[in-house]
Amino acid sequence: MTRKIAAAIALCALAVVVSARVSAQSAGGRAPAATPTFSKDVAPILYKNCTNCHRPGEVAPMSLLTFKDARPWVKSISTRISAGTMPPWHADPAHGEFLNDRRLSDRDKATILAWANGGAPEGNPSDLPAAPTYVTEWLMGQPDAIFSMPEDYPIPATGEIPYEYFEIPTNLTEDKWVQSLEVRAGDPAVLHHVIVYARTPAMEAAMKTAAAAMLTGARPNGAQDRPRPTPPFSLPEEMTKIPAGQTGGRPLPPDQRKPLGPNDRPAPRAMGPMLGGFAPGQFVRTYQDGTAIKLAAGTTLIFQMHYTATGKATKDRTRIAVKYAPRAPQTEVRLASFINGSLHIPAGDPNYRVDSELTINQPMTLWSLLPHTHVRGKRWEYTVTYPDGRSDIVLSVPHYDFNWQTDYIFKQPLKLPAGSKLHATAWYDNSPANKSNPDPKKDVWWGDQTWEEMMFTSMIFSLDGAQTPPTAGQEK
Ligand code: HEC
Secondary structure, X not given: OOHXXXXXXXXXXXXXXXXXXXXXXXXXXXXXXXXXXXXXXXXXXXXXXXXXXXXXXXXXXXXXXXXXXXXXXXXXXXXXXXXOOOOOOOOOOOOOOEOOOOOOOHHHHHHHHHHHHOOOOOOOHHHOOOOOXXXXXXXXXXXXXXXXXXXXXXXXXXXXXXXXXXXXXXXXXXXXXXXXXXXXXXXXXXXXXXXXXEEOHHHHHHHHHHHHHHHHOOOHHHOOOOXXXXXXXXXXXXXXXXXXXXXXXXXXXXXXXXXOOOOOOOOOOOOOOEEEEEOOOOXXXXXXXXXXXXEOOOOEEEEEEEEOOOXXXXXXXXXXXXXXOXXXXXXXXXXXXXXXXXXXXXXXXOOEEEEEEEEEOOOEEEEEEEEEOOOOEEEEEEEEEOOOOOEEEEEEEOOOOOOOOOOEEEEEEEEEOOOOEEEEEEEEOOOOOOOOOOOOOOOEEEOOOOOOEOOEEEEEEEEOOOOOOOOOOXXX
Protein backbone atom coordinates (compact mmCIF):
# COMPACT_ATOMS: atom_id res chain seq x y z
CA MET A 1 0.00 0.00 0.00
CA THR A 2 1.45 3.41 -0.94
CA ARG A 3 1.72 6.11 1.64
CA LYS A 4 -0.71 8.22 -0.34
CA ILE A 5 -3.46 5.60 -0.22
CA ALA A 6 -2.85 4.90 3.46
CA ALA A 7 -3.13 8.61 4.19
CA ALA A 8 -6.36 8.82 2.19
CA ILE A 9 -7.82 5.90 4.13
CA ALA A 10 -6.80 7.53 7.39
CA LEU A 11 -8.45 10.77 6.29
CA CYS A 12 -11.64 8.96 5.32
CA ALA A 13 -11.73 7.24 8.68
CA LEU A 14 -11.28 10.61 10.35
CA ALA A 15 -14.10 12.05 8.25
CA VAL A 16 -16.39 9.24 9.39
CA VAL A 17 -15.47 9.85 13.01
CA VAL A 18 -15.98 13.59 12.62
CA SER A 19 -19.38 13.23 10.96
CA ALA A 20 -20.50 10.77 13.62
CA ARG A 21 -19.42 13.23 16.27
CA VAL A 22 -21.33 16.06 14.59
CA SER A 23 -24.54 14.03 14.42
CA ALA A 24 -24.18 12.98 18.04
CA GLN A 25 -23.72 16.58 19.05
CA SER A 26 -26.63 17.77 16.97
CA ALA A 27 -28.66 15.16 18.87
CA GLY A 28 -28.05 17.28 21.94
CA GLY A 29 -25.21 16.33 24.27
CA ARG A 30 -21.96 14.41 24.57
CA ALA A 31 -21.90 10.86 23.25
CA PRO A 32 -19.33 8.37 22.07
CA ALA A 33 -17.64 9.49 18.87
CA ALA A 34 -18.65 6.53 16.71
CA THR A 35 -22.29 5.63 16.18
CA PRO A 36 -23.27 3.74 19.32
CA THR A 37 -24.54 0.20 18.83
CA PHE A 38 -27.39 -1.59 20.54
CA SER A 39 -25.19 -4.39 21.87
CA LYS A 40 -22.44 -2.28 23.33
CA ASP A 41 -23.95 1.08 24.25
CA VAL A 42 -27.75 1.03 24.26
CA ALA A 43 -28.66 -2.32 25.85
CA PRO A 44 -26.98 -1.45 29.19
CA ILE A 45 -29.04 1.76 29.35
CA LEU A 46 -32.29 -0.05 28.57
CA TYR A 47 -31.55 -2.82 31.09
CA LYS A 48 -30.97 -0.26 33.80
CA ASN A 49 -33.75 2.20 33.01
CA CYS A 50 -36.47 0.59 30.93
CA THR A 51 -36.83 -3.18 31.04
CA ASN A 52 -38.35 -3.45 34.50
CA CYS A 53 -41.47 -2.05 32.79
CA HIS A 54 -40.63 -2.90 29.17
CA ARG A 55 -40.59 -6.71 29.29
CA PRO A 56 -43.22 -9.34 28.63
CA GLY A 57 -46.10 -9.29 31.11
CA GLU A 58 -45.28 -5.85 32.54
CA VAL A 59 -47.09 -2.49 32.38
CA ALA A 60 -45.42 -1.15 29.23
CA PRO A 61 -46.88 -1.99 25.82
CA MET A 62 -43.70 -3.54 24.37
CA SER A 63 -40.53 -5.32 25.45
CA LEU A 64 -37.16 -3.62 25.01
CA LEU A 65 -35.08 -6.59 26.14
CA THR A 66 -33.53 -7.53 22.80
CA PHE A 67 -32.44 -5.80 19.61
CA LYS A 68 -35.29 -7.53 17.78
CA ASP A 69 -37.78 -6.21 20.36
CA ALA A 70 -36.44 -2.66 20.33
CA ARG A 71 -35.70 -2.12 16.62
CA PRO A 72 -39.32 -1.47 15.46
CA TRP A 73 -39.71 1.19 18.16
CA VAL A 74 -36.64 3.28 17.34
CA LYS A 75 -38.59 6.28 16.06
CA SER A 76 -40.92 6.31 19.02
CA ILE A 77 -37.99 5.81 21.44
CA SER A 78 -36.21 8.78 19.91
CA THR A 79 -39.35 10.95 20.18
CA ARG A 80 -40.05 9.97 23.81
CA ILE A 81 -36.42 10.34 24.91
CA SER A 82 -36.08 13.79 23.27
CA ALA A 83 -39.34 14.95 24.83
CA GLY A 84 -38.35 13.54 28.23
CA THR A 85 -41.66 11.65 28.53
CA MET A 86 -39.90 8.28 28.92
CA PRO A 87 -38.92 7.07 31.42
CA PRO A 88 -41.97 8.57 33.15
CA TRP A 89 -41.18 11.20 35.78
CA HIS A 90 -43.30 14.19 36.74
CA ALA A 91 -41.48 16.28 39.35
CA ASP A 92 -39.89 19.58 38.34
CA PRO A 93 -36.10 19.11 38.71
CA ALA A 94 -35.82 22.75 39.84
CA HIS A 95 -37.20 21.76 43.26
CA GLY A 96 -35.62 19.00 45.28
CA GLU A 97 -33.80 15.80 44.45
CA PHE A 98 -35.47 12.41 44.66
CA LEU A 99 -34.08 8.93 45.17
CA ASN A 100 -36.56 7.39 42.75
CA ASP A 101 -35.98 9.94 39.96
CA ARG A 102 -36.29 7.87 36.77
CA ARG A 103 -34.90 10.47 34.35
CA LEU A 104 -31.98 9.46 32.12
CA SER A 105 -28.65 11.24 32.46
CA ASP A 106 -27.83 13.65 29.61
CA ARG A 107 -25.10 11.24 28.54
CA ASP A 108 -27.45 8.24 28.29
CA LYS A 109 -30.00 10.36 26.41
CA ALA A 110 -27.34 11.47 23.94
CA THR A 111 -26.20 7.86 23.43
CA ILE A 112 -29.72 6.61 22.65
CA LEU A 113 -30.40 9.54 20.31
CA ALA A 114 -27.07 9.11 18.48
CA TRP A 115 -27.87 5.42 18.07
CA ALA A 116 -31.36 6.16 16.74
CA ASN A 117 -30.14 8.91 14.41
CA GLY A 118 -27.25 6.76 13.19
CA GLY A 119 -29.48 4.02 11.78
CA ALA A 120 -29.89 2.08 15.07
CA PRO A 121 -27.19 -0.56 14.36
CA GLU A 122 -27.15 -3.80 16.31
CA GLY A 123 -23.35 -3.96 16.54
CA ASN A 124 -21.59 -7.08 17.66
CA PRO A 125 -23.85 -9.37 19.74
CA SER A 126 -20.80 -10.53 21.68
CA ASP A 127 -20.65 -7.01 23.18
CA LEU A 128 -24.03 -7.53 24.89
CA PRO A 129 -23.87 -7.41 28.67
CA ALA A 130 -25.74 -10.07 30.60
CA ALA A 131 -29.46 -9.37 30.36
CA PRO A 132 -31.17 -8.70 33.65
CA THR A 133 -32.90 -11.73 35.05
CA TYR A 134 -36.32 -11.41 36.58
CA VAL A 135 -36.55 -14.41 38.84
CA THR A 136 -40.08 -13.98 40.07
CA GLU A 137 -43.15 -12.08 38.99
CA TRP A 138 -42.33 -9.64 41.81
CA LEU A 139 -40.18 -6.64 40.89
CA MET A 140 -38.72 -6.73 44.41
CA GLY A 141 -37.25 -10.20 43.79
CA GLN A 142 -38.10 -13.04 46.15
CA PRO A 143 -40.56 -11.75 48.80
CA ASP A 144 -40.47 -12.86 52.44
CA ALA A 145 -44.26 -13.05 52.62
CA ILE A 146 -47.26 -12.73 50.31
CA PHE A 147 -50.70 -11.74 51.59
CA SER A 148 -53.61 -12.34 49.27
CA MET A 149 -57.28 -11.37 49.18
CA PRO A 150 -59.22 -14.42 50.31
CA GLU A 151 -61.48 -14.58 47.24
CA ASP A 152 -61.80 -13.85 43.53
CA TYR A 153 -63.92 -10.77 43.92
CA PRO A 154 -66.47 -10.23 41.11
CA ILE A 155 -66.39 -6.81 39.41
CA PRO A 156 -69.52 -5.93 37.43
CA ALA A 157 -69.28 -4.49 33.91
CA THR A 158 -70.97 -1.23 34.88
CA GLY A 159 -72.18 0.76 37.84
CA GLU A 160 -70.64 2.45 40.85
CA ILE A 161 -68.66 0.20 43.17
CA PRO A 162 -68.19 1.43 46.75
CA TYR A 163 -64.92 0.77 48.55
CA GLU A 164 -64.71 -2.92 49.45
CA TYR A 165 -62.76 -4.23 52.45
CA PHE A 166 -61.04 -7.59 52.87
CA GLU A 167 -59.45 -8.84 56.09
CA ILE A 168 -56.31 -10.94 55.83
CA PRO A 169 -54.80 -12.31 59.05
CA THR A 170 -50.98 -12.25 58.91
CA ASN A 171 -50.64 -15.05 61.49
CA LEU A 172 -47.35 -13.45 62.52
CA THR A 173 -46.12 -14.72 65.87
CA GLU A 174 -43.44 -12.03 66.26
CA ASP A 175 -43.09 -8.38 65.29
CA LYS A 176 -41.69 -7.76 61.82
CA TRP A 177 -40.34 -4.69 60.07
CA VAL A 178 -41.45 -4.06 56.50
CA GLN A 179 -38.55 -2.93 54.28
CA SER A 180 -40.36 -3.09 50.94
CA LEU A 181 -43.88 -3.62 49.78
CA GLU A 182 -45.29 -4.38 46.35
CA VAL A 183 -48.90 -4.73 45.25
CA ARG A 184 -49.99 -6.99 42.39
CA ALA A 185 -53.48 -6.46 41.08
CA GLY A 186 -55.45 -9.50 39.99
CA ASP A 187 -56.86 -7.32 37.19
CA PRO A 188 -55.00 -4.00 36.93
CA ALA A 189 -57.60 -2.60 34.50
CA VAL A 190 -60.24 -2.17 37.23
CA LEU A 191 -58.02 -1.12 40.12
CA HIS A 192 -58.15 2.56 41.11
CA HIS A 193 -56.25 2.05 44.35
CA VAL A 194 -55.48 -0.25 47.26
CA ILE A 195 -54.75 0.98 50.76
CA VAL A 196 -53.49 -1.63 53.17
CA TYR A 197 -54.24 -1.01 56.85
CA ALA A 198 -52.64 -2.95 59.70
CA ARG A 199 -54.86 -3.62 62.70
CA THR A 200 -52.95 -4.90 65.71
CA PRO A 201 -54.38 -7.18 68.42
CA ALA A 202 -53.87 -4.25 70.87
CA MET A 203 -56.24 -2.17 68.75
CA GLU A 204 -58.80 -4.94 68.66
CA ALA A 205 -58.66 -5.19 72.45
CA ALA A 206 -59.00 -1.39 72.80
CA MET A 207 -61.99 -1.50 70.48
CA LYS A 208 -63.71 -4.10 72.65
CA THR A 209 -62.99 -2.10 75.82
CA ALA A 210 -64.36 1.04 74.18
CA ALA A 211 -67.48 -0.81 73.03
CA ALA A 212 -68.00 -2.23 76.54
CA ALA A 213 -67.42 1.23 78.05
CA MET A 214 -70.05 2.71 75.75
CA LEU A 215 -72.55 0.13 76.88
CA THR A 216 -71.86 0.54 80.62
CA GLY A 217 -70.99 4.24 80.59
CA ALA A 218 -67.76 3.38 82.44
CA ARG A 219 -64.51 5.09 81.56
CA PRO A 220 -61.28 3.15 81.73
CA ASN A 221 -58.91 4.30 84.52
CA GLY A 222 -59.83 7.95 84.74
CA ALA A 223 -59.39 8.46 80.98
CA GLN A 224 -61.52 11.60 81.18
CA ASP A 225 -58.98 13.32 83.48
CA ARG A 226 -55.97 12.79 81.26
CA PRO A 227 -55.36 15.52 78.69
CA ARG A 228 -55.23 14.21 75.15
CA PRO A 229 -51.63 14.21 73.88
CA THR A 230 -50.87 16.76 71.17
CA PRO A 231 -50.86 14.97 67.81
CA PRO A 232 -47.55 15.12 65.91
CA PHE A 233 -49.22 17.32 63.29
CA SER A 234 -52.58 18.97 62.85
CA LEU A 235 -54.85 20.26 60.12
CA PRO A 236 -57.32 23.16 60.28
CA GLU A 237 -60.74 21.84 61.30
CA GLU A 238 -62.51 22.99 58.12
CA MET A 239 -60.13 20.97 55.90
CA THR A 240 -60.92 17.73 57.66
CA LYS A 241 -64.61 17.97 56.78
CA ILE A 242 -65.78 15.52 54.16
CA PRO A 243 -69.41 15.59 53.00
CA ALA A 244 -71.72 13.08 54.67
CA GLY A 245 -71.90 9.75 52.90
CA GLN A 246 -68.47 10.07 51.30
CA THR A 247 -65.67 7.75 52.34
CA GLY A 248 -64.16 9.21 55.47
CA GLY A 249 -67.08 11.57 55.95
CA ARG A 250 -70.02 11.47 58.35
CA PRO A 251 -72.48 8.64 57.74
CA LEU A 252 -75.67 9.51 55.89
CA PRO A 253 -78.94 9.22 57.87
CA PRO A 254 -80.11 5.58 57.79
CA ASP A 255 -82.96 6.23 55.33
CA GLN A 256 -80.55 7.72 52.77
CA ARG A 257 -77.93 5.00 52.95
CA LYS A 258 -77.59 2.70 49.98
CA PRO A 259 -78.63 -0.86 50.78
CA LEU A 260 -75.68 -3.23 50.87
CA GLY A 261 -75.43 -5.34 47.73
CA PRO A 262 -74.77 -9.08 47.97
CA ASN A 263 -71.14 -8.49 47.00
CA ASP A 264 -70.49 -5.53 49.25
CA ARG A 265 -67.73 -5.98 51.82
CA PRO A 266 -68.21 -2.99 54.15
CA ALA A 267 -65.49 -1.43 56.28
CA PRO A 268 -64.70 -3.15 59.56
CA ARG A 269 -65.12 -1.03 62.70
CA ALA A 270 -61.38 -0.61 63.22
CA MET A 271 -58.80 -0.28 60.50
CA GLY A 272 -55.45 0.67 62.04
CA PRO A 273 -52.60 2.70 60.59
CA MET A 274 -51.75 2.44 56.90
CA LEU A 275 -49.05 0.01 55.89
CA GLY A 276 -48.81 0.83 52.18
CA GLY A 277 -50.79 0.92 49.02
CA PHE A 278 -51.02 1.12 45.30
CA ALA A 279 -52.23 3.57 42.70
CA PRO A 280 -51.57 3.50 38.95
CA GLY A 281 -47.90 4.24 38.25
CA GLN A 282 -46.61 2.72 41.47
CA PHE A 283 -44.33 -0.25 41.74
CA VAL A 284 -42.19 -1.40 44.69
CA ARG A 285 -41.92 0.93 47.68
CA THR A 286 -38.66 0.33 49.51
CA TYR A 287 -37.86 2.22 52.69
CA GLN A 288 -34.29 3.46 53.05
CA ASP A 289 -31.76 1.37 54.94
CA GLY A 290 -32.20 1.85 58.66
CA THR A 291 -35.91 2.67 58.31
CA ALA A 292 -38.92 0.35 58.17
CA ILE A 293 -42.62 0.17 59.02
CA LYS A 294 -43.60 -1.98 61.96
CA LEU A 295 -45.86 -4.96 61.43
CA ALA A 296 -46.80 -6.21 64.88
CA ALA A 297 -47.35 -9.87 65.75
CA GLY A 298 -50.98 -10.88 65.32
CA THR A 299 -51.79 -8.02 62.94
CA THR A 300 -54.73 -8.38 60.59
CA LEU A 301 -54.28 -6.61 57.27
CA ILE A 302 -57.26 -4.82 55.82
CA PHE A 303 -57.22 -4.17 52.08
CA GLN A 304 -59.35 -1.20 51.09
CA MET A 305 -60.08 -1.90 47.43
CA HIS A 306 -61.32 0.76 45.08
CA TYR A 307 -62.51 -0.67 41.79
CA THR A 308 -63.82 1.19 38.76
CA ALA A 309 -66.05 -0.69 36.31
CA THR A 310 -64.65 -0.69 32.76
CA GLY A 311 -67.57 -2.04 30.71
CA LYS A 312 -66.36 -5.63 31.04
CA ALA A 313 -67.19 -7.93 33.94
CA THR A 314 -64.10 -9.40 35.52
CA LYS A 315 -62.64 -10.72 38.78
CA ASP A 316 -59.89 -9.47 41.02
CA ARG A 317 -57.77 -11.09 43.69
CA THR A 318 -55.05 -8.62 44.62
CA ARG A 319 -51.96 -9.67 46.56
CA ILE A 320 -49.19 -7.81 48.32
CA ALA A 321 -45.64 -9.00 48.82
CA VAL A 322 -43.31 -7.76 51.52
CA LYS A 323 -39.65 -8.02 52.32
CA TYR A 324 -38.71 -7.72 55.96
CA ALA A 325 -35.73 -5.84 57.39
CA PRO A 326 -33.27 -8.28 58.98
CA ARG A 327 -33.58 -6.52 62.36
CA ALA A 328 -35.44 -3.68 64.06
CA PRO A 329 -34.46 -0.48 62.23
CA GLN A 330 -32.83 2.59 63.73
CA THR A 331 -35.85 4.62 62.72
CA GLU A 332 -39.48 3.59 62.64
CA VAL A 333 -41.20 5.25 59.70
CA ARG A 334 -44.97 5.64 59.48
CA LEU A 335 -47.44 6.39 56.78
CA ALA A 336 -49.99 9.16 57.26
CA SER A 337 -52.19 11.29 55.08
CA PHE A 338 -53.70 14.74 55.01
CA ILE A 339 -56.45 16.22 52.90
CA ASN A 340 -58.69 19.12 52.17
CA GLY A 341 -62.08 17.43 52.22
CA SER A 342 -64.06 20.64 51.81
CA LEU A 343 -63.14 21.20 48.16
CA HIS A 344 -65.80 22.39 45.73
CA ILE A 345 -64.64 22.80 42.14
CA PRO A 346 -66.99 24.90 39.97
CA ALA A 347 -68.16 23.53 36.60
CA GLY A 348 -65.94 24.60 33.70
CA ASP A 349 -63.18 26.15 35.83
CA PRO A 350 -59.85 25.54 34.05
CA ASN A 351 -57.55 26.32 36.98
CA TYR A 352 -59.23 25.87 40.35
CA ARG A 353 -56.93 25.98 43.37
CA VAL A 354 -57.30 24.01 46.62
CA ASP A 355 -54.95 24.34 49.61
CA SER A 356 -54.22 22.28 52.67
CA GLU A 357 -51.77 22.95 55.47
CA LEU A 358 -50.27 20.77 58.18
CA THR A 359 -48.82 22.32 61.30
CA ILE A 360 -45.95 20.26 62.67
CA ASN A 361 -46.28 19.97 66.45
CA GLN A 362 -43.34 17.64 67.14
CA PRO A 363 -39.95 17.59 65.42
CA MET A 364 -40.10 15.05 62.63
CA THR A 365 -38.40 13.85 59.49
CA LEU A 366 -40.32 13.75 56.24
CA TRP A 367 -39.14 10.96 53.92
CA SER A 368 -41.57 11.18 51.00
CA LEU A 369 -44.73 12.80 49.64
CA LEU A 370 -47.36 11.28 47.37
CA PRO A 371 -49.89 13.69 45.85
CA HIS A 372 -53.25 12.21 44.85
CA THR A 373 -56.10 13.79 42.96
CA HIS A 374 -58.34 12.19 40.37
CA VAL A 375 -58.57 13.02 36.67
CA ARG A 376 -59.28 16.75 37.04
CA GLY A 377 -56.07 17.28 39.04
CA LYS A 378 -53.39 18.95 36.91
CA ARG A 379 -50.67 20.33 39.14
CA TRP A 380 -49.31 20.10 42.70
CA GLU A 381 -46.88 22.09 44.79
CA TYR A 382 -45.62 21.63 48.37
CA THR A 383 -43.93 24.34 50.42
CA VAL A 384 -42.37 24.04 53.85
CA THR A 385 -42.26 27.17 56.00
CA TYR A 386 -39.82 26.80 58.89
CA PRO A 387 -40.32 28.45 62.30
CA ASP A 388 -37.66 31.06 61.41
CA GLY A 389 -39.79 32.17 58.45
CA ARG A 390 -37.63 30.60 55.76
CA SER A 391 -39.66 28.82 53.14
CA ASP A 392 -38.84 26.27 50.42
CA ILE A 393 -40.74 24.61 47.61
CA VAL A 394 -39.93 20.98 48.42
CA LEU A 395 -41.85 19.31 45.58
CA SER A 396 -43.45 20.62 42.43
CA VAL A 397 -45.39 18.41 40.02
CA PRO A 398 -46.23 20.74 37.12
CA HIS A 399 -48.07 18.11 35.05
CA TYR A 400 -49.79 15.76 37.47
CA ASP A 401 -50.98 12.59 35.75
CA PHE A 402 -53.50 10.27 37.40
CA ASN A 403 -51.89 7.33 35.57
CA TRP A 404 -48.47 8.02 37.03
CA GLN A 405 -48.89 8.56 40.75
CA THR A 406 -45.56 8.64 42.53
CA ASP A 407 -44.32 8.64 46.07
CA TYR A 408 -41.56 11.22 45.71
CA ILE A 409 -38.72 10.08 47.99
CA PHE A 410 -36.44 12.90 49.16
CA LYS A 411 -32.73 12.26 48.60
CA GLN A 412 -32.18 14.35 51.74
CA PRO A 413 -35.10 13.62 54.07
CA LEU A 414 -36.58 16.90 55.35
CA LYS A 415 -36.06 17.81 59.00
CA LEU A 416 -39.17 19.64 60.17
CA PRO A 417 -38.85 21.35 63.56
CA ALA A 418 -41.95 21.86 65.67
CA GLY A 419 -43.79 24.92 64.41
CA SER A 420 -43.03 24.23 60.73
CA LYS A 421 -45.89 24.26 58.24
CA LEU A 422 -46.23 21.93 55.28
CA HIS A 423 -48.45 23.64 52.75
CA ALA A 424 -49.93 21.71 49.81
CA THR A 425 -51.63 23.26 46.80
CA ALA A 426 -53.43 21.37 44.06
CA TRP A 427 -54.87 22.85 40.87
CA TYR A 428 -57.75 21.29 38.93
CA ASP A 429 -58.92 21.64 35.35
CA ASN A 430 -62.68 21.16 35.26
CA SER A 431 -62.98 22.62 31.75
CA PRO A 432 -63.69 20.81 28.45
CA ALA A 433 -60.01 21.38 27.54
CA ASN A 434 -59.11 18.61 30.00
CA LYS A 435 -59.43 15.51 27.82
CA SER A 436 -59.79 13.23 30.85
CA ASN A 437 -62.65 15.30 32.30
CA PRO A 438 -65.72 13.04 32.65
CA ASP A 439 -68.11 16.02 32.74
CA PRO A 440 -67.05 19.69 32.63
CA LYS A 441 -70.64 20.79 33.21
CA LYS A 442 -70.66 19.45 36.77
CA ASP A 443 -69.54 21.04 40.00
CA VAL A 444 -67.31 18.58 41.83
CA TRP A 445 -67.02 17.78 45.52
CA TRP A 446 -64.90 15.35 47.53
CA GLY A 447 -65.71 11.76 46.69
CA ASP A 448 -64.06 8.43 46.30
CA GLN A 449 -65.19 7.79 42.72
CA THR A 450 -62.90 8.75 39.86
CA TRP A 451 -65.51 11.23 38.54
CA GLU A 452 -65.48 12.99 41.92
CA GLU A 453 -62.35 14.59 43.34
CA MET A 454 -59.88 14.43 46.18
CA MET A 455 -57.12 16.58 47.55
CA PHE A 456 -55.11 13.90 49.31
CA THR A 457 -51.45 13.57 50.22
CA SER A 458 -49.87 10.56 51.80
CA MET A 459 -46.49 10.88 53.41
CA ILE A 460 -43.83 8.79 55.08
CA PHE A 461 -42.51 10.38 58.25
CA SER A 462 -40.67 9.53 61.44
CA LEU A 463 -40.80 11.30 64.77
CA ASP A 464 -37.47 12.71 65.91
CA GLY A 465 -36.39 12.15 69.50
CA ALA A 466 -38.82 10.65 71.99
CA GLN A 467 -41.55 8.73 70.21
CA THR A 468 -45.09 9.42 71.30
CA PRO A 469 -48.13 7.53 70.17
CA PRO A 470 -49.08 8.72 66.71
CA THR A 471 -52.52 10.15 66.06
CA ALA A 472 -54.07 12.20 63.22
CA GLY A 473 -54.81 9.46 60.73
CA GLN A 474 -52.42 7.16 62.57
CA GLU A 475 -54.70 6.04 65.39
CA LYS A 476 -53.41 2.96 67.12
C1 HEC B 1 -42.08 2.77 35.15
C2 HEC B 1 -42.36 2.03 33.98
C3 HEC B 1 -41.66 2.43 32.70
C4 HEC B 1 -40.33 2.71 32.52
C5 HEC B 1 -39.22 2.67 33.56
C6 HEC B 1 -40.16 3.03 31.14
N1 HEC B 1 -41.36 2.95 30.48
FE1 HEC B 1 -41.70 3.36 28.52
N2 HEC B 1 -43.71 3.06 28.81
C7 HEC B 1 -44.29 2.64 29.98
C8 HEC B 1 -45.73 2.56 29.80
C9 HEC B 1 -46.75 2.12 30.83
C10 HEC B 1 -45.99 2.98 28.47
C11 HEC B 1 -47.36 3.11 27.81
C12 HEC B 1 -48.05 4.37 28.23
C13 HEC B 1 -47.43 5.58 27.62
O1 HEC B 1 -47.24 5.59 26.39
O2 HEC B 1 -47.10 6.51 28.37
C14 HEC B 1 -44.69 3.30 27.89
C15 HEC B 1 -44.51 3.77 26.59
C16 HEC B 1 -43.27 3.92 25.97
C17 HEC B 1 -43.08 4.28 24.59
C18 HEC B 1 -44.17 4.59 23.59
C19 HEC B 1 -44.54 3.37 22.83
C20 HEC B 1 -45.48 3.71 21.70
O3 HEC B 1 -46.66 3.35 21.80
O4 HEC B 1 -45.03 4.37 20.74
C21 HEC B 1 -41.73 4.30 24.36
C22 HEC B 1 -41.02 4.59 23.05
C23 HEC B 1 -41.09 3.97 25.61
N3 HEC B 1 -42.05 3.75 26.56
C24 HEC B 1 -39.72 3.88 25.78
C25 HEC B 1 -39.10 3.76 27.03
C26 HEC B 1 -37.67 3.77 27.21
C27 HEC B 1 -36.65 3.91 26.09
C28 HEC B 1 -37.45 3.65 28.55
C29 HEC B 1 -36.15 3.68 29.28
C30 HEC B 1 -35.19 4.68 28.89
C31 HEC B 1 -38.75 3.53 29.19
N4 HEC B 1 -39.72 3.59 28.22
C32 HEC B 1 -38.95 3.36 30.55
C33 HEC B 1 -43.64 2.34 31.15
C34 HEC B 1 -42.30 2.58 31.40
